[in-house]
Amino acid sequence: MKKFVSKMLAGALGLSMLCGVAAAEGETYVSWYTFGDVYLSSVRTALDAAMEAKGLTVVDKDSNANQQTQTDDINTALVTGANAVVVNLVESGAIGTAETLMNAIKEKDVPAVFFNRAVSTDNNEAAELFKGYEKSAFIGTDFTQAGIMQGKMIGEYVLEHFDEIDLNHDGKISYVMFKGDEANQEAIARTKYGVECADEVLTAAGKPALEFYDASNANKYLVDLNGTWSNTASFDYMQTILAQYNEANNNMVEVVICNNDDMALGAINALVNAGYNLPGGEGCTVIPVFGVDATDAAKELIANKQMTGSIKQDAEGMADAVATITANLIAGKDKFEGLNENYEVVDGWTVNIPYSVYTGE
Known part of the structure; x- marks a missing residue:
């Protein structure tokens, strides 16, 4: 056969x-x-x-x-x-x-x-x-490690900057997770451990676990339906989110987690269009954004204080x-x-x- x-x-x-x-x-x-x-x-x-x-x-x-x-x-x-x-x-x-x-x-x-x-x-x-x-x-790669390392990085950053990240002062940190592909094993692992390992750091320090911004979303992620881990998908999602979840409505998404840096780029572009995460980070609210790959574009965004961190692949x-x-x-x-x-x-x-x-x- x-x-x-x-x-x-x-x-x-x-x-x-x-x-x-x-x-x-x-x-x-x-x-x-x-x-x-x-x-x-x-x-x-x-x-x-x-x-x-x-x-x-x-x-x-x-x-x-x-x-x-x-x-x-x-x-x-x-x-x-x-x-x-x-x-x-x-x-x-x-x-x-x-x-x-x-x-x-x-x-x-x-x-x-x-x-x-x-x-x-x-x-x-x-x-x-x-x-x-x-x-x-x-x-x-040992692909679980990307999500584990990203989650620990997020947890440690949020723990250190908890009060400034908590924009509505409700004692909780809301987040969005952008998933690159529904079936890809690396995407699945990054989506799982990127949050779980952040929560482990936070709860061990007596802080609440991260809370997905949309309680009606049982998956607790938004996926690129084309499975291409694209900045277009994350840009469109983030733009839609910001129309309803923002500082004016006192329910702003406070952390953005992405399976890769290209999706982080899309999310940041949407944030910039809404007046957030401007180059240099001065005179605006900067939402922490995390990715994976440490691409040249991501390194530039991190240097410009528009992105918080990445995992180098x-x-x-x-x-x-x-x-x-x-x-x-x-x-x-x-x-x-x-x-x-x-x-x-x-x-x-x-x-x-x-x-x-x-x-x-």
Whole structure:
């Protein structure tokens, strides 16, 4: 059945080869979930440079957040002779999709390196997949840590600035959470731990837990319905919120928590339009806004006192690990040879890139 599926996919390549970017023989093919993600754009820039430094010729392809596009394009790259396939999976957590791609790559006996977006919600399933093909690896993060670290950062900041954050002086801090994608495992973990770990810090100090601004919202988050973690989604949500929840109505949202920095940017733009979080923070109310990724845009906002903090997801580290492992596998070496000692190799198939707190330099 698996061979039949792979042959069917390979047979559907004619049209996609006409409109896509294919890897020529001996080129390394990198398939991206989307070119529109700010963090992934920084990884792509770093990865292209790291691959070039290792003597590899890279072809980058945008899947435009469409799994069928990604599947077709990868099979095209295999037919045209790619020497390795590097995958930033569109359908995060979809083990069946990852298996289909892995089987197709394995048939061509070339390296399969997946990164950043989890292939399964079950770690045992993922381990079985990668251990089943010696020329494969996954590079990612211990994704729960981003939410845990963000939550602790939020809790500590709110605890230190409680009275000034509590704009309506009701003894409670209201918040909004912007979630990047309903099904993505990293988004789920960041949404969960970003609040839970903040609450742990606050309640341990005798303060009340954070309170979602809209009591009628059972989920206690607002999600990007397109699943693209976009600033457009958070901007639209925040603009709508501010029309009803504001200082004039004595019910202002007092903390903004975002799954990534791009959503933080959207929320801040809406706040600025309403007269909050102006550059420099002088002469206006500044609502604490927290993100993840520590993108260049976020660093600038933090320097301008428009954003409070972020969790750095190391784009250069991710790129370095992907390039090192890919080059090793192409050369027939041990996949982890020469890997930066700060990266954590787990169970012989995956590498975790560490996070760090960023509140300014």
